[in-house]
Amino acid sequence: MHDIDQINRNILRELQTNGRISNLELADKVGLSPSACLRRVQELERTGVIKGYRAVLDRTATGGGFLAYITVGLSQHTKADQVAFEKAMQRAPEVRECHNVTGTVEYLLRVEVTDLAAYKHFHTEVLGTVPQVSAITSYIVMGSPKDQRA
Numbered sequence: 001m002h003d004i005d006q007i008n009r010n011i012l013r014e015l016q017t018n019g020r021i022s023n024l025e026l027a028d029k030v031g032l033s034p035s036a037c038l039r040r041v042q043e044l045e046r047t048g049v050i051k052g053y054r055a056v057l058d059r060t061a062t063g064g065g066f067l068a069y070i071t072v073g074l075s076q077h078t079k080a081d082q083v084a085f086e087k088a089m090q091r092a093p094e095v096r097e098c099h100n101v102t103g104t105v106e107y108l109l110r111v112e113v114t115d116l117a118a119y120k121h122f123h124t125e126v127l128g129t130v131p132q133v134s135a136i137t138s139y140i141v142m143g144s145p146k147d148q149r150a
Contacts, residue, residue: 004049007030008040011037011044059112064113064114065115066115067111068111068139069138070109070111071108072085072107074106074133077106082106085107085130085133086098088130092122094111095109119140
C-alpha cells in the first residue's frame with residue numbers, strides 16, 4: 001500500500017491532466033516548495049504509483065480513425081488457452097488494449113485501425129484465426145464525448 005495523502009492525490013490529478021507540467025508550476029498548484037514537490041513525484045515514480053508518461057494522440061491524424069470495442073469468448077476456459085490468446089493479442093498491433101473480464105465473455109479488446117476495410121481484415125484474418133476464439137461481438141465507436149485515457 002502506498003502513502004497517498006491529499007497532497008499526493010493533488011499531484012497525481014495535476015499530472016494526469018498535464019504530464020508535461022513543469023515541477024515549478026506543479027509545486028505552485030499543489031502548495032509545495034519545488035524541492036518538496038519533486039521529492040514526492042520521484043517517490044511516486046519509484047514506488048510504481050506513477051508508471052510512466054504518455055502522449056495523447058489524435059487517432060484520425062495518425063491513421064487510426066476507426067475504433068471498436070470487441071468482446072471475445074473462448075472455446076475453453078483453461079489457463080493455457082488464456083495465455084495463448086493473450087500472446088496472440090500482444091502480437092496484433094491493432095489491439096491497443098486487452099482486458100480479461102468477468103461475465104459471459106473472457107476478454108474485452110480496444111481495437112484501432114484506419115477504416116472499416118482494415119477492421120474487417122483484422123476481424124477475419126487476425127482475430128478470426130485465433131484457435132481459442134469461439135465468439136466475437138463488435139461495438140463500433142461512433143463518437144467519444146468523454147475519454148480521459150492517457
